[in-house]
Amino acid sequence: MCGIAGIVSRRRIDSGLLQRMAGAIAHRGPDDEGLWVDAEANVGLAHRRLSIVDLSPQGHQPMLSADGRFVLDYNGEIYNHAALRKTLEAKGQAPEGGWRGHSDTETLLQAIACWGLKAAVEQSVGMFAFALWDRKERVLSLVRDRFGEKPLYYGWAGNDFLFGSELKALRLHPDFNGEIDREALGTYAARTYVPAPKSIYRRIFKLEPASILSVPLEAALQPSTEPLKSEPYWSYRDVVRGGMANPISDEDEALEVLDAALDQAIAGQSMADVPVGAFLSGGIDSSTVCALYQRHSKRKIRTFTIAFEDAAFNEADYASEVARHLGTEHSEHLVTVREARDVIPLLPAIYDEPFADSSQIPTYLVSRFAREEVTVALTGDGGDELFAGYNRHFQAPRLWQRLKMVPKPLRAAAGASLGLLPQSLWQGAAGLLPARHRHLGGKANKALRLAGSAASFDDVYAAFLDEWSGEASPVSGWEGGQGALDLDLGGGAPDPLRIMYCDAVSYLPDDILCKVDRASMAVSLETRVPFLDHRVAEIAARIPLGLKIRGGEGKHILRQLLYRHVPRHHFERPKAGFAVPVGDWIKGPLRPWAEELLSPQRLAGEGFFNAEAVRRRWDDHLTGRRNSTNAIWAVLMFQAWLDSQSKPVQLAA
Known part of the structure; x- marks a missing residue:
């Protein structure tokens, strides 16, 4: 996994600025760095590398294609890249002179050179966000994976076009003005995250999942207040509609097909040239991933969970029971309340724009703990959206x-x-x-x-x-x-x-996957999501609702698959999220911090929030008249983020 950044300008590219932009996201790639500049076109690409596949210098980026036409600045993993190489070789399309190394970056680049960008991406199984500069056509293309596992921002600072894995890279440009988008802030207050294509900043946007944005050089140099039009290369809406039209109604058949698809995904995602493990919470999704992963492995897989002092929020015992049954090499870390609260000051820098899913705290803690032993961790994210897991x-x-x-x-x-x-x-x-x-x-x-x-x-x-x-x-x-x-x-x-679909195209990429990506990459840990292999998603779409929702609970078909490996009594309990009691903390030990951020004078002076409305919800929360944890946490996370900004910001008209 890596971090990418770049500039398109009418002026000569400042290599020092480009290097600083890459340095701002060094946590995403601490193993190597690289710059590439097209002095004639004034295009600069920067890369930070977390070495996962092909640890040698042959995987260095930005990478030039064998024919010299394309330059790739790539963040991600193509899990089927070995198969793609074989296809290229079988067609006589391997690079002239042979392959330089065995990185998936080189494979993807050669596939693009031979098949074209869209065809290469359509045949790729993986998670990715990348920039491709076509030196011949003078077109910059930005591409994001199907579900949005990997982030990619783009937009303008002054007249320069910028892109990057995280906003902190873009903010370093001297012309970045940090103007807050009022609509984005309003949506954030309502949903607790900023949905694509908006970002919190005006003139900066998120590339939407499953899309290619190709920008000719001159178009890139014309700043816009609206997102640019991208082209989809895959549609989850079409997948769900196709699944409705061609259902797998027999439960036994559905189980076999789902088992095979997940098996294939986990086999591909457990391959790496560095240590790999998995998060294990003891819930349905992570337990299924771990069970199938252990089935594949010739040795005990490494699993990780965190325990909490507060018994009401501690599910580590369930994870330990599952780990013992599967025979994994299990590691558990007891998190104190103080340790969890100490993460809060780090959140604005980790998430880079206002983000208020409070499970960001335990996600960071389990990522930090796992990183002590592994560089890659498989997760169970996506199971809820695909199999009706939310109440x-x-x-x-x-x-x-x-x-x-x-x-x-x-x-x-x-x-x-x-x-x-x-x-x-x-x-x-x-x-x-x-x-x-x-x-x-x-x-x-x-x-x-x-x-x-x-x-x-x-x-x-x-x-x-x-x-x-x-x-x-x-x-x-x-x-x-x-x-x-x-x-x-x-x-x-x-x-x-319909609401499962809605969650999969908004809540999943902009909340769940954002949460996991930023928390894990903050500690240089790559996370992989087997449920979001698009082949698994296409099978899940063919499984009818009656095999997902049964007896007043969701994920019926996934449970049946898991029960082949772990007895059902381990999971006979209500669904519980990955939660911490921030609502109680802000009324108790964190109240002085919250009161300072929610001061009526401060809110009125800054002008972003209506002080009377916020204080009314805050008072209701404090008195117990109304649980307003999510609404207040969103305001607090914005206020804390605002404090972290190195440049003054203002609200757009």
């Missing part, structure tokens, strides 16, 4: 099916009445639940109030994802809400499938 995938549609039978005037009246009930009543009911699930009281209250006035299920789901639904946005001068959700699968698609 909302089946509970929200079920609730709507019942409520829509009630005439809207009656629902509205009932919703209004529920809204008058004290929050303490809902929180009191939630108090009967385990500590990690006590937020559900507030969620139930919110869902019932919103369903009362909703005109459609889409309204219900949009409101569910909006931390400020039913209230004015806390962003000063912004009334646009969170923006549109992509629930479009065409006519006839059931609601659970």
Whole structure:
């Protein structure tokens, strides 16, 4: 895994600036660095390398193609690159003079030179974000993997076009002005992350997953306030629609096909020239990955988990039981409350733009722990989105099916009445639940109030994802809400499938995968995600909902696959996220820090947030009238991020 950055300019490329941009993301690639400049076109590419495949200098980047036409600045892994090499060789398309090394970078570059960019990417199985400079056509192409496992930003500073793996590289440009995008901030406040193609900055964008952005030299030098038009090379919408049209309805057949696809993915992703391990939380997804990985390995695989002092948030015992059953070489690290809280000041630098999924804290801690022994770790991410793993995938549609039978005037009246009930009543009911699930009281209250006035299920789901639904946005001068959700699968698609699709194209890349990428790369650990091998996703799409949701819980088919390897009694418990009690911390030991960031005078003076709205939610949280952990954590993470900026920023009009 690596870090990339680059500049296109009308001026001579400043190699010192290019090197500093690469240095800002050195954590993504501590093993090597490289610069390449096209002095005639004023194009500069920079690379930081984390050596995973072909540790020799033959994998050095940026890499020039054998014919001299293309230059590749690449971050990622092509898991089928050995097969691609064989195909090239069989067609007589190996580089003249032979291969320089055995890196996947060289394979990808030769495939592009022989087959064209789109065809090469379509045949690649992997995760990647890269820049390709075509010296002949004078076109810069930016490419991102199918689900967005690897990040790629682009945009303008002054008149220069920039790109990079992380925003901190772009911010080093002397003309970078750091103007905050008001719409992006409003969406962030609602969802707790900034969805692509926006970034927190105006004129800086995220390349969307599964797309190629090809920019001729002159077009790159014309700054825009809107994202440039990219071309998709793969469509998850088409995959899901195709799966609906060609389902695998027999459970035994579905199990066999899914087993084979995951087996193939894990076999490819467990290969490296450095030590490889896996995260093991004791849940369905990570346990399935570890079980199939151990089946492949001739030796004990290395698995990693973290334990917490607070028993309500500690699931390490479940992970240990699974590890013992599978026979892995298991490592566990006990995290103290202080150690977890000490991560919080690091978060603005790690995440580089406001990001408020509080599971970022344990994700960083387990990554740091695993990095002591391995350079690559397999994860179970993606299982929830592909196999209906979130409670909302089946509970929200079920609730709507019942409520829509009630005439809207009656629902509205009932919703209004529920809204008058004290929050303490809902929180009191939630108090009967385990500590990690006590937020559900507030969620139930919110869902019932919103369903009362909703005109459609889409309204219900949009409101569910909006931390400020039913209230004015806390962003000063912004009334646009969170923006549109992509629930479009065409006519006839059931609601659970539509929201699974929506989660897979937004929440997954912009929250889950962003969280894991930044946390792991901050400690120079490469994470790999077998569930997001696109061949696995295509099989998952063919498995009908009835084999995913059954008996009031999701991931039925995945559970059946796992039970072939680990007895089901290890998993007979409610789903639990990778959580830490930040809602309690900010009311307790972190309250002085929070109060300083949420000072009415400070909020009013900065002008980003409406001080009255934020303080109202903060006071409700402190008094227990309303659990506002997510909404307040988002504001706190923005405020902490704002403090970390080396240059002053302002809110766009």
